[in-house]
Amino acid sequence: MTKAMNQIADANAEVDNDQTHSALHFDGENFAGGQSRVVGLFANVVADLKGENAAQARTDFGGALHTIQDFYAHSDWIELGNTGANPDLGRPGHTLGPVAGPTEGTCNGSLVTTTKLTSGYYGGEDVAAPAGVAKCRHGGPFDHGPGSGGINKDLNNSLFSPHSTQHAAAAAAAIAGTEQFIRDIKAAVSARQLKLLLGVGPTLGMSIDTTGSMGGIISSVQAQAIQITDKRIGTDEEPSRYVLAPFNDPSVGPLTTTDDPVTFKNAISALTASGGGDCPELAMSGLLQAVGAMDEGSDLFTFTDADAKDADLADTVSNLAASKDIRIYPMLFGNCTGDLAARSQQPQAQQPQANQHAATGALAVPAFTAPKPFQDVARATGGQVFALSTADAGSITQLADALVRSNAVNLLNVSTPLTAAGQSVTVPVDSTLSRVTFSASGAAASAQTVTITRPDGTTVAPGDPGVQVISVPNSAPATITTITAPSAGSWTVTLSGSGTTSLRVTGESGLDLANFRFLPTDEVSTDPARTGVRAIDGFPVAGQQVGADGTLTDGFASAHFELRAPDGSPVQSLGLSQYGNEFAAPITVPSVPFLVYVTGVDTAGTAFQRMLPGVVTPQSLVVRxxxxxxxxxxxxxxxxxxxxxxxxxxxxxxxxxxxxxxxxxxxxxxxxxxxxxxxxxxxxxxxxxxxxxxxxxxxxxxxxxxxxxxxxxxxxxVLAAPPDTTPPTVTATVTPTPNAAGWNNQDVTVALAATDEPGGSGVASVTYSTGGASTTVPGASATVPITTDGVTTVTYSAVDETGNTSSGQVTVRLDKTAPALTCQATPDHLWPPTFQLMPIRVSVTVADGLSGPGQFTLQSVTTSSGPHPQDIVGWTTGTADTQGYLRAMIDGAHDRVYTLTYQGVDVAGNVGTCQATVRVTVLPPLLLRRIA
Known part of the structure; x- marks a missing residue:
């Protein structure tokens, strides 16, 4: 389970390596993009689990959790007074809101001034803060955008988080949001699929040679594997994943990966021995296929009686297995020399037992050497090689039962020459260990004696309470002893004999060396904001400085890291600094192969030891x-x-x-x-x-x-189409089309239309604002009516199903009000009526408070008594004519009134009119005023 948690945590941290896409972090008020991302990743997790792709499910799950947790740390959800999870977050068909509009101010420095949902803008991301609007910043030393302050609550440290005082509340809400997301996944998948996601239960992995000479071995392995599977169903030790990778010649497979024990049992029961031809088989190809399908931190058992035809793949198998912390255990029942080579050519019924003397029928220790490729992969990955008789095939399969445990931990892994006088190895057993297994394999030894001594000085014997011994009496020397509820203290293993043996000590405990990585030196820092760290590729370079980074699970009081040689001798002490459960510091890589150990005291005060069983071989070249x-x-x-x-x-x-x-x-x-x-x-x-x-x-x-x-x-x-990283294109069409000056004089409709690139994920929604709250419309189009006079800025964005966002804005200028015109003739009265043409000047003004005044034109000059063109001289209609001549003529005994009509327009094209009059009076104007 620890390895699964590490995968999820690494995927979570990896999101911080992308600081350009706001949707990943709910930054820049990109709530539509963040919501779309989480909903999409939820669907991916469910599909991954149903397809039994645990690694990808954990990657998608960890990525989703980062975005969910950023919602609470980067938005003002807490500042608005909320506690707990947002019930809409990550749920299909739900929108987050109400969201502050693009033109709505949300912050004064670090002070949130809105009652709507907002989040800080972060410099360098794909959504920039609108110019001239007081938007919130993310804040902290890494936000290089314009403005000051910030609202992020990532850390309880004001240097990095301006709202650090609300970090605890944001963290509590993020935990609630995480729990909500997990509950939603739980409701969408089966119980076994959920266990697969969280790594509840170990992985049982086997790679089996199915060529003709393996018939008897396959039968024994089948029976034991089915027995192990059956007795674990419904227990805490039920595997969350089963992997079966058969290999033959000239083919490998079919690979079975499943979370269903029945499917696994059916697959292993269906194995039969046939074919093969020549003796070497495709063992490394089978191992490579199995390792690729297995979870990190697993144990893989391979069964064969032949050399590897594809020995050139041994390094690849070792490298891939080491990168996933997978131990490989070759169970060998022969090689391609001597009688065994001849046996591989015979039908199964004619083959003698691998280690049976033809004359006596007595079983004997197999006289063969484990082929080097198998020794190499076992040594490199921290597994063990067993040289076996066919008669012990069923017994050795029980080793899988001893090693494949939910809370398996590694205590010791040494390879050492044996002597007649013997040598002792001390193993500290701490209070957290519920089981301990001592596995000594003398595959390269002609004789081996193993004595295990308890802290009280008594020797472990097969019949002791809580002691289980896996017996392989017909095979090369091997001792496999499991002790339940071991007493805490210093245990001693004494090894004697001739040849070379390997000793592995494993156990079950919640206290584990969960992770150890070599990092680029610039990644080792006391910076509490450090996330998204990536380990170096392959083996470290001898003599170079690298970062060492290890993590222990809870249960320890003190810890010290060190490097030891494969024989257990000390190589180098590591002075790593402690940061909670994490330990880190720069170190200089030694020039000899080593294994990583950590020792210390548990919380009960007893000594503990953990290690990583794979051998690290420093090199002088790098592959990146x-x-x-x-x-x-x-x-x-x-x-x-x-x-x-x-x-x-x-x-x-x-x-x-x-x-x-x-x-x-x-x-x-x-x-x-x-x-x-x-x-x-x-x-x-x-x-x-x-x-x-x-x-x-x-x-x-x-x-x-x-x-x-x-x-x-x-x-x-593999995806049927590349991931969609291109934002949709969104256009705004204004109807009617504005005039040349950019103004409309009737109600306007802005049609928003978004399109995604061919093969893209598709447009999820369009969001717009006209200065107030935002409106989100599902789909690829939206219509925005503009009916109010004035200048309106429509800010819009579109988000696709992947969370890519594009945005824009269009300004609509609407003026439906006619301009105000005033006209005044000078003089506006003529007397006496001399019948002469008199000069007249008209003052015309056009006023407009919206689009602004435009031009005016003279429309007509008329008289109160009908047309008298000879009395109207020098006026040109259709122009901005303001002066001409009018005849001082009366109509009999009545005044004559000349009316000059002008028409003016504003910039928007609205039309207004005014009239100026000139009166020719019968009586003098002064007398008229007196009469009046």
Whole structure:
């Protein structure tokens, strides 16, 4: 379970390596994008689990949790007075809100001024704060955007989080939000699928030779594997994942990966022995397929009676297994020399038992040497080799029952020569251990005696209470002893005999060395904001400084890290600084192979010891992997790996192998590099058409020259289409079209239309605001009516189903009000009526408080007594004519009134009119005023 939690935690931290997409962090008020991302990842997790792709499910799950947790740390959910989870977050069909509009101010520095949902803008992301609007900042030393202050609550440290005082409340809400998300997943999957996601229960993995000579062995292994499976169903030790990888010649598979014990039992029961032809078999190909399918931190058991025809893959198997902390246990029932080679050519019925004397029928210790490839993979991964008789096939399978446990921990792994006088190894057993297993395999020994002594000085015997011994009396020396409820204290294992033996001590405990990584030195820091750390590829370089980073689970009071040689002798003490359960510091890599140990005292005051069983071999060359990419079925994808030679000039052979067989080419096959030189290896992967979505391929690229060798592992997921990283395109169409000056004089409709690129995830929603609250419309279009006079800015955005966001704005200028015109003639009265043409000037003004005044024109000049064109001279209608001549003429005994009509427009095109009058009076104007 610890390894599954580490995978989820690493995927969570990896999100912080992308500081350009606001949807990943709910930054910049991109709530639509963040919600779409979480909903999409939820669907992915469910599909991954139903497809039994645990690794991808944990990656998607961890990524979703980061975004969920950022919602509470980066938004004002807490500042608005909320506690607990947002009930809409991550749920399909739900929207988050109400959300502050793009033109609505939300912060004054670090003070939240809105009652709506908002989040801080972060410099360099795909959504920038609107200019001139008082928006909240994310804040802290890494936010380089404009403005000051901030509202992030990531840490309880004001240097990094301006709202650090509300960190605890945000963390509590994030925990509640995480629990809500897990409950939603639980409701969507089966109980077994949920256990697979969380790594509840170990992984049981087997790779079995199914060629003709393996019939009797297969029958024994089948019976024991089914028995182990049956007795664990419904218990805490029920495996969350079963992996079965048969191999034959010339093919391997079919691979079975399942969370269903019935499916596993059916698959293993269906195995039969046939074919094979020549003796060497494709053992490494079977192991590679199994390792690729297994969870991190697992144990893999392989059964064969032949050499490996594909021994050139041993390094690849070791490297991939080491990168996933998988121990490999080769169970060998022969090799391809002597009688065994002849036996492999015979039908099963004619074959003698592997270790049976033909004359007497008595079973004897098998006289064969474990082939080197199997020794190499066991040593590199921290497993063990067993040289066995066919008669002991069923018994040795019980080793899987002893080692494959839910809370398995590693205490010791040494390989040492035996002497007649014997040597003793001390193993501290702490108070947290409920079981301990001592496994000593003398596959390379001709004789071996193992004595286990308790802290009180008594010797462990097979019949003692709580003691179980796995007996393999017909095989090479091996002692496998499991002790339940061991007493705390110093236990002693005494080994004697001749040849070489390997001793592994494992147990069950909640106190574990959960993780240990070598990091680039610039990743080792006391910075509490450090996340998204990536370990170096392959083995570290001898003599170089690297970061060492280890994590212990709860249960310890003190801890000290050290490096030991494979024989258990000390190599180097590591002075790592403690940060809670994490320990880190720069170290200088030694030049000899080593294993990582941690010792200390548990919370009960007893000494404890944990270790990582895989051997680390420092090197003088480095292989660096490029970033992961999505693989598309039927499409070739190239990856450029870098090989750097940090030692003497040399020529290195290059290998590129993956667990699904997608490699199409790897060039060049060799690299000749001077000291300090760097070369590039290009690998092309192409999954076949029809490859299932979510399939995860592990590509291992290695470079080697003799003992100088290193590797890098790159995991890539298969999707039917590449991930959509392109935001949708969104356009705004204003109807009616504004005039040349940009104004409308009738109600306006803004039509928003979003489109995603071909093959994209599709548009999820369109959001717009006209200055107040935002409105989100599902789908790819929205209509915005503008009916109020004035200048309205429509801010809009579109988000696709992946969370990519694009935004824009359009300004609508609407003026439906006619301009105000005033006209005044000078003079406006004529007397006496001299019948002469008199000069007249008209003053015309056009006023408009919205779009502004436009031009005016003279529309007409008329008289109160009908048309008299000879009395109206010098006026040109249709122009801005303001002066001409009018005749001072009366109409008999009546006044004549001249009316000059003007029409004016505003910039929007609205029309207004005014009239100026000139009166020719019969009486003098003064007299008229007196009469009036």
């Amino acid at each position: 992997a490029p970033p992961s990419a999505t693989l598309v079925p039927g499409t070739a994808t190239s990856f450029a790996f870098t090989v750097a030679n940090l030692g003497a000039a040399d020529t290195f052979s290059v290998t590129a192998t993956d667990d699904h067989g997608y490699v199409r080419s790897a060039t060049p096959a060799t690299l000749t590099l001077d000291a300090g030189a760097t070369g590039t290896v290009t690998v092309v992967l192409q999954p076949p058409a029809g490859t299932a979505d979510g399939t995860t391929d592990a590509l291992t690229v290695g470079a080697a020259s003799g003992a100088r060798r290193n590797f890098a592992v790159l995991s890539n997921a």
